[in-house]
Amino acid sequence: MVNILHVPNVHKARRPGPDACPGALQTHEAADGPLARVRTPGGAVSSAQLAVLGAAARELGGDVIELTSRGNLQLRGVRDPARLADRLAGAGLLPSPSHERVRNIVASPLGGRGPHGVLATDTLVTALDRALCGVPRLAGLPGRFLFGFDDGSGDIAALDADVAFGPAALRLAGTPLDLDLGGDPVAAMLAAAGAFLDVREDAWRLAEVPDGVRLVAAKLGGTPLDDPKVSVPGPAYAGFIEQRDGRVALEIVPPLGRLSGAQVGALGETAGDPGEVRITPRRSVVLRDLDPGEARVSAAKLAEAGFAVDAASPWVGVTACTGSPGCAKSRGDVQGDARRWVAGLERAPETPVHWAGCERRCGTPRGPVVLKMAGPREEQW
Numbered sequence: 001m002v003n004i005l006h007v008p009n010v011h012k013a014r015r016p017g018p019d020a021c022p023g024a025l026q027t028h029e030a031a032d033g034p035l036a037r038v039r040t041p042g043g044a045v046s047s048a049q050l051a052v053l054g055a056a057a058r059e060l061g062g063d064v065i066e067l068t069s070r071g072n073l074q075l076r077g078v079r080d081p082a083r084l085a086d087r088l089a090g091a092g093l094l095p096s097p098s099h100e101r102v103r104n105i106v107a108s109p110l111g112g113r114g115p116h117g118v119l120a121t122d123t124l125v126t127a128l129d130r131a132l133c134g135v136p137r138l139a140g141l142p143g144r145f146l147f148g149f150d151d152g153s154g155d156i157a158a159l160d161a162d163v164a165f166g167p168a169a170l171r172l173a174g175t176p177l178d179l180d181l182g183g184d185p186v187a188a189m190l191a192a193a194g195a196f197l198d199v200r201e202d203a204w205r206l207a208e209v210p211d212g213v214r215l216v217a218a219k220l221g222g223t224p225l226d227d228p229k230v231s232v233p234g235p236a237y238a239g240f241i242e243q244r245d246g247r248v249a250l251e252i253v254p255p256l257g258r259l260s261g262a263q264v265g266a267l268g269e270t271a272g273d274p275g276e277v278r279i280t281p282r283r284s285v286v287l288r289d290l291d292p293g294e295a296r297v298s299a300a301k302l303a304e305a306g307f308a309v310d311a312a313s314p315w316v317g318v319t320a321c322t323g324s325p326g327c328a329k330s331r332g333d334v335q336g337d338a339r340r341w342v343a344g345l346e347r348a349p350e351t352p353v354h355w356a357g358c359e360r361r362c363g364t365p366r367g368p369v370v371l372k373m374a375g376p377r378e379e380q381w
Contacts, residue, residue, distance in 0.1 A: 019142040019143050019144065019204055020143075021037075021101060021142065021143025021144055022035055022036065022037045022074070022101075022143075023036070023037055023039070023100050023101035023143065024036050024037065024038050024039075024084070024085055024088050024093070024094055024100055025081075025085055025094075025097060025100060025101075026101065027078060027081050030076065030077075030322070030326055030327065030328075031324075031325055031326055031327055031328040032062060032076055032077045032325055032326040033061075033062065033076070033077040033078060033079065034077070034078040034079075034081050035074055035075070035076055035077075035078065036061075036074060036075045036078050036081060036084055036085075037068070037072055037073070037074040038053070038072060038073045038074065038075070038088060038093055038094075039072050039100060039101070039103040039104060040071060040072055040073060040093070040279055041103050041104075041105035041107075041125050041126075041128070041129040042071070042105055042106070042107040042111075042121070042122065042125035042126075042129075042149070042278070043071030043072075043106070043107065043109060043277075043278040043279035043280055043281075043286075044122075044125070044276055044277075044278060045073070045276065045277055045278075045279060046092075046271075046274065046275065046276050047268040047269070047271040047272060047273055047274065047275040047276065047277075048091065048268070048273070048274070049091045049092065049093055049268075050264050050265070050267055050268030050271070050277070051265060051268045052087055052088070052090070052091040052093075053065060053073065053075070053091075053093075053261075053264050054261040054262065054263075054264035054265035054268065055087075055261065055265075056075060056084055056087050056088075056261075057075055057260070057261035057264065058260075058261035058262075060075075060078055060079055060080050060083055060084050060087075061075045061076060061077045061078045061079065061084070062075075062076045062077025062078075063077075063260050063261050064076040064077065064258055064259075064260065065258070065259045065260075065261070065264055066257055066258050066259075066322075067254065067257040067258075067259075067279055067283040067284075067285075068257075068283070069281050069283065069363065069365075070104055070106055070146065070281055071106050071107075071109075071278075071279040071280055071281050072104075072279070073279065076322075076326060095129075095133060096133035098133075098136070098139045099132060099133045099138065099139045101143040102132065102138060102139060102141040102142075102143065102145060103129055103132065103133070104143070104144075104145060104146045104147060105125055105128060105129060105132075105146075105147045105148070105149070106146065106147070106148045106149075106156055106159065106161065106281050107121045107122075107124075107125050107148065107149040107150075107151070107156060108121055108149065108150055108151035108152075108153050108155050108156050109155075109249075109251075109278040109279075109280045109286040109288075110151065110153070110241065110243070110249055110278075110286065110288065111151060111278075111288070112151040112152070113243040113244060113245065113247075113249065113288060113289075114151070114153055114241060114242075114243065114244070114249070115242065115244065116151075116152050116153045116154070117151040117152050117153055117244070118151065118152035118167050119149075119150070119151045119152055119166065119167045120151070121149040121150075121151050124149050124165070124185065124186065125149060127186045128147060128149075128186045128189060128190075131186055131187075131190055132147075132190065132193075135190060135194075137194065137197065138190065138193055138194065138197075140197060141193060141196075141197065142200075142203075142204040142205070143204075144204040144205055145162050145193065145196070145204065145205065145206075146159070146161040146162050146163075146205075147161060147162070147163050147164065147189060147193075148161030148163070148164035148165075148171075149164065149165055149166070150164060150165070150166035150167075151166070151167075152166065152167045155281075156281075157171060157174070158366075159281060159366075160173055160174035160207070161173075161174075162192075162193075162196065162205055162206040162207075163189045163192045163193055163196075163206075165185040165188075165189060169225070170185065170188055170189070170192070170222070172192060172206060172212075172213045172216055172217060172224070173205070173206045173207045173212065173213055175213045175224045175225070175227070176224075176225045176227045177217050177220070177222040177223065177224060177225065178222055178223045178224075178225055179217070179220055179221065179222030179223070180221075180222075188220065191219075191220055192216055192220060195215075195216040195219035195220060196209070196212070196216055198219065199212060199215045199216065199219075236251070236253045236280070236282040236283055236284035236316060236317065237251050237253075237282075237284065237311055237316065238251055238252055238253045238284070238307075238308045238309050238310055238311050238313055238315075238316050239251060239309065239310055239311045240292075240295055240299075241286075243288070243289070247288075247289050247290055247291055247292075248290050248291070248292055248295045249286055249287065249288045249289070249290065249295075250286070250287045250290060250295050250298055250299055250302075250309070251280075251284050251285070251286045252284060252285050252286075252287075252299075252302050252307040252308065252309050253283070253284045253285075253307065253308040253309075253313065253315055253316055254283075254284075254285070254306070254307055254308075255306070255307075255308065255315045255318075255339070255342075256315075256318065256319060256320045256335060256338060256339070257283035257319060257363075258335075262305075263305050263306055263307070266301070266302065266305035267285065267302070267305070267307075269301075270287070270298050270301050270302055271287060275287075276288075282365075283319065285307075311348065312347045312348055313347075313348060314342045314345035314346065314347060314348055314349075315342060315348075316348040317348050317349050317351075317352040317353065318338060318341075318342055318348075318349065318352070318353050318354075318355075319338075319352070319353075319354045319355070319363055319364075319365060320334045320335050320337075320338040320354065320355035320356075320363070321334060321354075321355065321356050321357050321360075321361070321362040321363045322335070322357070322362070322363075323335050323336075323337075323355070323357040323374065324357065327357060327362075329357065329358050329360065330357025330358055330374060331357055331358055331374045332357060332374035333374075334355040334356065334357045334372075334374050335355075337355055337372070337374065338353075338355040338372075341353075341355075341372075349370070351368055351369065351370050352365055352367070352368070352369045352370070353369065353370045353371075353372060354369050354370070354371055354372070355372045355374070356371060356372070356373050356374065357374045358373075358374070359373075
């Protein structure tokens with residue numbers, strides 16, 4: 001019998017020390033070498049930037065790029081962090097050294113194009129990113145603080161970002177507000193972030209602040225509303241998505257959210273010039289605005305490069321933490337365990353499966369999930 005673990009958005013009440021969330025300049029010393037996290041607001045990465053990232057992974061790192069649950073990218077085993085930072089800056093991926101760790105902005109990957117999308121989010125992401133980098137005080141936000149834009153699909157609203165905007169309202173940690181935005185949601189979001197700094201003490205997320213939503217809402221002149229929680233978004237999807245304009249989007253899944261430099265290069269070549277992809281919080285990648293014939297050709301190229309491009313693929317819904325040897329806390333090579341397990345599947349598992357190297361369960365997706373734990377106490381929840 002397999003028990004299903006339902007994973008909510010739960011944050012620690014208090015943090016034991018300063019925020020050490022990695023960035024492109026402040027790298028993390030992982031067991032396999034320095035790890036650099038590159039913020040990509042809204043998950044947007046151009047084909048030219050993908051070319052730079054792919055070359056950097058091969059030439060300066062361990063040839064591994066990981067997708068994160070915030071639509072960002074991280075390079076493992078970086079041998080020369082300073083040279084990497086120079087390349088990222090030259091590619092436009094490091095526009096503000098002072099704010100680079102706080103540019104955490106997730107957005108609906110279809111940007112209003114899908115069947116449930118009613119809000120165009122791309123321009124809002126760009127406006128927030130520029131405005132955020134222009135406020136010196138907001139460089140002091142913790143590296144875990146999260147902004148979000150939901151196009152009406154509910155995929156981002158369900159993530160309970162610290163500050164999010166969608167068609168209905170501004171949300172604080174998932175709670176909608178009765179608040180007059182004055183037609184400028186970006187200004188309201190920056191004001192909310194500033195109010196969080198006023199009340200945070202040592203908290204990294206708004207949900208960690210006792211009565212934090214009410215305190216921030218009061219500073220903005222708004223009132224929290226009783227509202228049913230948005231349903232948890234499903235696991236990564238692979239395949240074609242019809243856009244309302246008759247074109248299609250293609251969502252693809254890199255196995256276990258990891259790409260080699262060659263795969264990143266193939267993704268950039270498929271996106272074309274000037275092309276752009278969207279990294280999703282589901283650790284998948286979306287190519288948008290394709291005509292149906294172009295989408296089929298792109299899917300074939302990316303399948304050849306090792307991506308899952310079909311919803312039935314055994315890789316869809318299977319995730320894993322870094323595991324050994326990249327993480328010193330892991331009790332085993334869960335990436336290898338997961339790959340061997342997937343090799344015995346004929347199709348995607350009915351319930352998402354996550355492989356974890358220790359009790360921290362890093363990277364566990366929200367919602368119902370089968371958890372496989374490494375080591376002597378391997379379990380299924």
